[in-house]
Amino acid sequence: MKYEQLAKDIIENVGGAENVNSVVHCITRLRFKLKDESKANTEVLNNMEGVVTTRKSGGQYQVVIGNHVPDVYKAVVSEGGFQAAQPVDAEGGEEKGSLFNRFIDMISGIFTPILSVLVAAGMTKGFTALFVAIGWLDIEGGTYQILNAIGDGLFYFLPILLGYTAMKKFGGTPFLGSVIAMALVYPALEGIPGANEPLYTLFAGTMFESPVYIEFLGIPVILMTYSMSVIPIIVAAFFAAKLERSLTKIIPDVIKTFVVPMLTMLIITPLTFIVVGPIATWASQLLGQATIWVYDLSPVIAGAFLGGLWLVFVMFGLHWGLVPIAINNFAVGGIDPILALIFVHSFALAAAILAIWIKTKNEKTKSLSAPALISALFGVTEPGMYGITLPLKRPFIFTLISSAIGGVLLGIFGTKGYVMAGLGVFQVPSFIHPEEGLNGAFFGAIIALVVGSVLAFVLTYFFGGINKNEDTGAGSTQPVAVKGAQNGKDQVIGSPFNGTVKKLADIDDTAFASGALGQGVAIEPAEGKVVSPVSGTISVLFPTNHAIGITSDDGAEILIHVGMDTVQLDGKHFTAHTEQGSHVEKGQLLIEFDGQAIKEAGYPLTTPVVVTNQDQFEISTINEQEVKAQDILIELKVK
Known part of the structure; x- marks a missing residue:
């Protein structure tokens, strides 16, 4: 680092x-x-x-x-x-925003380090399935087996990678998270349910009926499939990181190196099996029962429910409560409506990714979008969900909405599956009626696919906020990279508002006064409007809207910091009229603030206006005087 x-x-x-x-x-x-x-x-x-x-x-x-x-x-x-x-505040750094936004930020942050390999595995898995479908590969052959292991291996052992990244994000020892995950996906434990008769059954005769095959210190353990799961290991890593920090403070240094990880594993891993397993299992069973009840009530409502929330179910591992129901439906009656209602989700996701691919200015996002799009079409949604749409939030929400509408149409047309098939394009043939062939229900599925895909594309392209803070994530203070920022030209910087100019050295903040953060001037504003001093790109907009960075079209990097210590107002009395990554023209309104309220709160309004890449220029500033917005404030000559 x-x-x-x-x-x-x-x-x-x-x-x-x-x-x-x-x-x-x-x-x-x-x-x-x-x-x-x-x-x-x-x-x-x-x-x-x-x-x-x-x-x-x-x-x-x-x-x-x-x-x-x-x-x-x-x-x-x-x-x-x-x-x-x-994004930090003045009271201790709790992230602002809804619980949903905070959850998405956490999930996307954990997945960011593995995006490239996740997309690569998704592509491999998708193409392998395609080659089987068109007859190029035999599933009994060694070529298929190896390609399938390459593509499917990452998803099967995904908890191990997530254990590492989650522990790192939560401030724990990354490898400790991986070891906990290894126990969760240990093959011998997953094989127990199929190998022996259960010791006994809990809650027999209810929807929560659960066979118990093993116990831990006399406590029943309800096993579930943790391979390919996401939430269980993240929950385990969260508590493991907290426990590890607590143990580090109390265990003597001489034995800390091995005792802390040992105790963390011995406490967290069994608790995950004992607590997370039952909760996830019962939630899956409850979801399955609820789905059947909703479908019997109304296929249209069931379509909206399943289509709109399938990706969320996958994220929490709850979809495993529906797959057995679908398999049983095929086995008993040769027909299943459950998986049919989720048909549109992978195409809606692919359409949203396509919109992002076309519109994004972020080269990394663009490079990841193409393979994620192909994977989604083949029914592998994880790369596009975790790597592309989820971090941007709106595209993910639009995908859910479009999938829900597709599910409604599938319910209206009465579309059902007649064979167990894959997802994405591989699911299309499953809708062909064994006697009627391409009937109305089949064409209804095609209509739902088109409607859901078009809707997801349009909503994402026009309203997805694709280039809003995309380079660093919503709310980030990391500067946006701006082309030309290292190739400065002679230029002038205008005043961002009406006010009185004073020397930077005279202000009551040693960091700015020393010039270490940039050369420039300070202004006592006479009004509560900040306009752009140059034409350029907003490289930084702090979440509390009290400070803004602009990179001019000619390469100057300018920082405007309204008031002293005003970050502690946590955004109160400030309103932004632009966003990070936007291009602005000189004189364009950037921020409004209530100067009187800020003063009454005890914060000076003295505002430094500095050039932060001062090493590239010879800088001349005007003397102490009154200025109006856009008057020449600073002159720059390239060294």
Whole structure:
């Protein structure tokens, strides 16, 4: 990790991890809440390479870093084992937004490190199925067996990879998460239900009837299939990381290296089997019973329910409660409506990915979209769901909506499956009636496919927010890469609002006053509107809307920070009129703020306007005077 040593040095000199109540970051600095500020070695920190300065304000111990603060923050969280905050606030870093958004951010963050191999495996799995379908491969042959192992192996052992990435995200030891996951997918345990008679059955005669094949210390263990699952290992990793940190504090150093991981595994792994297994199993059974009840009530409602939520069921592993019902339907009556109602979901996902592929400006997203699209068409949805649509949120929601509408149409047309088939394009032949052939129900499935796909494409393309904060995820403060930023030209920077110019050195913030964060001026604003001082791209917009970074079309990187310590207002009194990644014209309204309310809250409105890539320019600023918005404020000449 690039900033690993810097992070270690910072933690050590703020009094160690045990002295930290919380740490968050704003646009330029780490903001620690320390148990005892007297333990912080301010002199060492001030002289540390990579640290601009330190500052104490508002009950926070601030370590000023500059433009690289998001990367340093990640390293500090990782090295200190702290709970990671997402977009930070002034009260301790709890991520804002709905529970749904926070859940999606967590899931997508855990999957990000494995996206490339996930997509590659999905492509391999999809093409292998295609080659079998068109007769190029025999499922009994060795070529198929090896290709299937390559494509399917990652998905089967997915919990092992997720154990690593989840533990890393939650601040635990990554390999410990993988070892816990290995126990969950241990083949011998998965084979027990088919090998012996159950010891006894819990809740016999109810929908929660569960055979028990093994016990742990006399406690019944209800086994489920953890291979290809997602949520169980993430839950296990979350609690494992917390337990590991607690044990680290109390276990003596001389035995800590092996005793902490041993105790963590011995406690968390059995608890996962004993608690997560039953919950997931019963939830799956309940879902299966509920689906049959809803279908008997109305195929249309069942179509909306199953079609709209199938991807969510897959995410939680609940779909395993429906697959046995479908298999039984085929075995008993040769016909099944359950899996037929989910037919549209993979095509809706593929259409949403296609819209993203066409519209995205993010090269990484574009490169991942093509193989994820192909995988989705072949019924392998994980790469597109976890890697493309889920992180962007809206496309994922639009996929669910479109799949639900497709499910409604399938219910209206009475579409059913007559053979057990794969998903995606491989499911189409299953709708051919054995006697009637291509009947109305079959064409109804095609209509549902077209409607769901077109709807998903249109909604995602026009309303998916595809390029909104896409480079770093919604709400991120990581700067957007802007072409030309390293090739500056002579240019002038206008004033972002009416006000009075003062010297940067005279303001009450040593980080800005020293010029370490950039050369420029400060302004006492006379009105509550910030306009763009140049034509360029919004490279940073902090979630609290109090600070904004702009990269001009000619390569200057400009930071406007409204007020002093106004991050602690947590966005109150600020309204943004642009978004990160947007191109703006000079004079365009960027932010509005209530200056009077901010002053009454006790925060100065003095606003630094600085050029952060000052090493590329000779910078001239105007003297202290009154200015109007767009008046020349700073002149730049390329060195």
